[in-house]
Amino acid sequence: MKKEDRRPLSREDLKSLRALVGIIPLRRNLAVAGCVVLASIFEGFGLATLLPLIAVLGEDPSSASGISRSILDALGRIGLSHDPRVLLAIVVAGMLLKAVMMLVALRQVGHAVADVANSLRTDLIGSLIHARWSYYVRQPIGRLNSALSSEATKAGEAYNAATQMLSQALQALVYLMVALLASWKLALVAILISGVMIASLNRLLVSAKQNARTQMRMLRGLLARLTDVLIGIKPMKAMSRQARFSLLFQRDLAVMKKASRRQVFAKHLNKVLQEPILGIFLVAGLYVALKTLQMPIGEVIMLSLLLVKIVSTVGKAQQELHNLHSHGGGFESVHGAILEARAAQEDLRAGKAPTFAQSVEFRDVVFGHAAHRTIDGVNLRIGVGDLIALTGPSGAGKTTLIDLLLGFHRPQSGDIVVDGVPLGEIDLSQWRTMIGYVPQELNLFHDTVAGNVSLGDPRFSDADIEHAIRQAGAWDFVQRLPEGVQTVVGERGGALSGGQRQRIALARALVHRPRLLILDEATSALDPESEALIVRNVADLAVSERLTVISVTHHPAWLAVASRVERLEKGRLLASIRHS
Numbered sequence: 001m002k003k004e005d006r007r008p009l010s011r012e013d014l015k016s017l018r019a020l021v022g023i024i025p026l027r028r029n030l031a032v033a034g035c036v037v038l039a040s041i042f043e044g045f046g047l048a049t050l051l052p053l054i055a056v057l058g059e060d061p062s063s064a065s066g067i068s069r070s071i072l073d074a075l076g077r078i079g080l081s082h083d084p085r086v087l088l089a090i091v092v093a094g095m096l097l098k099a100v101m102m103l104v105a106l107r108q109v110g111h112a113v114a115d116v117a118n119s120l121r122t123d124l125i126g127s128l129i130h131a132r133w134s135y136y137v138r139q140p141i142g143r144l145n146s147a148l149s150s151e152a153t154k155a156g157e158a159y160n161a162a163t164q165m166l167s168q169a170l171q172a173l174v175y176l177m178v179a180l181l182a183s184w185k186l187a188l189v190a191i192l193i194s195g196v197m198i199a200s201l202n203r204l205l206v207s208a209k210q211n212a213r214t215q216m217r218m219l220r221g222l223l224a225r226l227t228d229v230l231i232g233i234k235p236m237k238a239m240s241r242q243a244r245f246s247l248l249f250q251r252d253l254a255v256m257k258k259a260s261r262r263q264v265f266a267k268h269l270n271k272v273l274q275e276p277i278l279g280i281f282l283v284a285g286l287y288v289a290l291k292t293l294q295m296p297i298g299e300v301i302m303l304s305l306l307l308v309k310i311v312s313t314v315g316k317a318q319q320e321l322h323n324l325h326s327h328g329g330g331f332e333s334v335h336g337a338i339l340e341a342r343a344a345q346e347d348l349r350a351g352k353a354p355t356f357a358q359s360v361e362f363r364d365v366v367f368g369h370a371a372h373r374t375i376d377g378v379n380l381r382i383g384v385g386d387l388i389a390l391t392g393p394s395g396a397g398k399t400t401l402i403d404l405l406l407g408f409h410r411p412q413s414g415d416i417v418v419d420g421v422p423l424g425e426i427d428l429s430q431w432r433t434m435i436g437y438v439p440q441e442l443n444l445f446h447d448t449v450a451g452n453v454s455l456g457d458p459r460f461s462d463a464d465i466e467h468a469i470r471q472a473g474a475w476d477f478v479q480r481l482p483e484g485v486q487t488v489v490g491e492r493g494g495a496l497s498g499g500q501r502q503r504i505a506l507a508r509a510l511v512h513r514p515r516l517l518i519l520d521e522a523t524s525a526l527d528p529e530s531e532a533l534i535v536r537n538v539a540d541l542a543v544s545e546r547l548t549v550i551s552v553t554h555h556p557a558w559l560a561v562a563s564r565v566e567r568l569e570k571g572r573l574l575a576s577i578r579h580s
């Protein structure tokens with residue numbers, strides 16, 4: 001274990017605490033801190049007045065000594081009498097004002113806790129949506145479920161624990177100052193006992209911190225794996241190979257259970273052990289004060305009260321630090337996910353508006369995912385209205401070529417130019433609004449057919465949606481669904497056949513009337529008749545609307561209608577076959 005990790009608050013913890021507090025506007029943080037400080041001052045004021053009150057109640061006010069005398073003199077100077085009722089009123093007022101200020105502070109904390117969770121969720125969703133394509137390929141999506149749900153909530157609770165810890169620490173400080181007014185020896189004893197308590201219970205705090213982190217890490221991994229498994233459960237069930245995963249999850253759950261048990265135990269032990277530590281010192285102190293020093297009983301009671309207050313408040317601050325560690329892992333995790341997604345933001349700086357009146361061209365384009373060249377010096381001109389069939393063996397780089405055209409990757413050398421303007425200088429958002437895209441591995445949303453086509457965009461009327469569904473050759477089967485276009489297609493479109501899903505995905509790609517249609521094996525799951533219908537519709541669009549089409553395919557129906565067949569092998573384009 002690193003030395004840093006053995007500290008109750010390491011440098012890393014402080015850095016993360018600063019980031020957590022930084023989520024909330026400074027104004028609100030100051031309001032919380034201000035109310036807590038005021039509450040402590042009011043309480044300190046009331047507590048300090050207890051000293052002369054006890055003196056006055058027990059003896060003749062004129063004979064009060066030391067701090068009691070000074071406080072009585074100070075009250076006299078501001079016109080308050082030494083009447084016990086006045087002193088009692090000050091003590092009660094101090095307590096009431098403290099309660100009021102704490103209520104105001106708690107209200108602010110309530111807002112802030114909700115804001116922390118909400119702001120983290122908003123940030124995470126915002127940065128996820130705008131990340132580069134390569135980010136999603138690396139990212140276990142299930143891990144983000146845990147960031148959005150439990151980790152964001154825990155972050156809010158961590159903020160709550162941080163403010164409670166601050167509040168307890170400030171109160172302990174005020175009590176200590178009152179103790180200092182009464183007797184420096186008392187203050188020293190209080191510091192000593194608190195120090196012993198913190199040092200002896202530190203091990204529990206560190207153990208809780210580590211167990212909380214273990215739980216968080218395991219939960220994140222578990223959710224990531226579970227999401228993966230559920231997405232791919234069908235073949236596993238078909239081959240009865242799901243049992244192995246169940247065992248893996250059980251192992252993870254057992255580790256989490258152990259970490260959770262240790263964390264809860266450490267938390268309770270911390271609380272339980274604070275009392276005997278304080279009790280032992282208190283009994284010893286009482287004995288010395290009463291027997292050895294022969295101090296008056298009233299004074300001893302007052303000093304004991306102060307001592308208990310200081311040490312138990314330090315103990316509560318330590319418990320809140322415990323809570324901060326339990327929940328802080330949640331914040332660190334979701335904050336880390338946000339930073340990672342932010343670092344992967346797509347560069348969508350405003351550029352030139354694309355025209356796409358003549359062509360898009362690959363000029364000596366080279367690109368590799370790693371050291372290996374996936375695309376190796378490709379030159380390809382796609383004129384407006386062309387229907388290109390892109391063929392080639394598996395792994396040749398066809399999808400990568402399409403991803404380059406979409407601006408998902410940037411060429412390592414060479415250029416992709418649209419009407420002579422490099423894609424790097426073009427506004428990518430505008431370029432992509434010109435594109436209709438059906439990927440190889442398509443997923444529909446758990447929504448209606450209409451919702452999947454329009455993606456909830458209110459610009460598309462029912463007529464637009466129907467038109468696109470017809471163009472995709474899907475109208476017949478959609479009409480036969482129980483609720484037509486309003487039928488819900490199930491999780492990832494599971495209630496439809498593979499071919500039906502492909503046609504809905506094609507309708508989605510056509511509904512916004514794209515200028516460039518990219519189909520990556522988009523009709524692979526269709527029967528020859530359905531495919532022929534779609535191929536004919538798309539070929540008609542290429543002529544009537546001057547729609548440019550790139551179809552990654554091996555299917556003869558496409559090869560027959562293509563104006564050109566381009567073959568890619570090992571990242572290189574072979575000579576193209578031009579149809580008349």
Ligand SMILES: Nc1ncnc2c1ncn2[C@@H]1O[C@H](COP(=O)(O)OP(=O)(O)OP(=O)(O)O)[C@@H](O)[C@H]1O
Nearest residue numbers: 137369370374392393394395396397398399400401
């Ligand atoms: N994100 C990635 N990271 C690393 N390598 C990748 C990545 N995506 C693709 N590759 C590699 O690039 C090569 C080309 O992949 P690509 O998907 O472009 O081929 P393809 O021609 O579309 O194949 P298929 O017809 O099987 O879909 C493959 O060797 C693949 O392993």
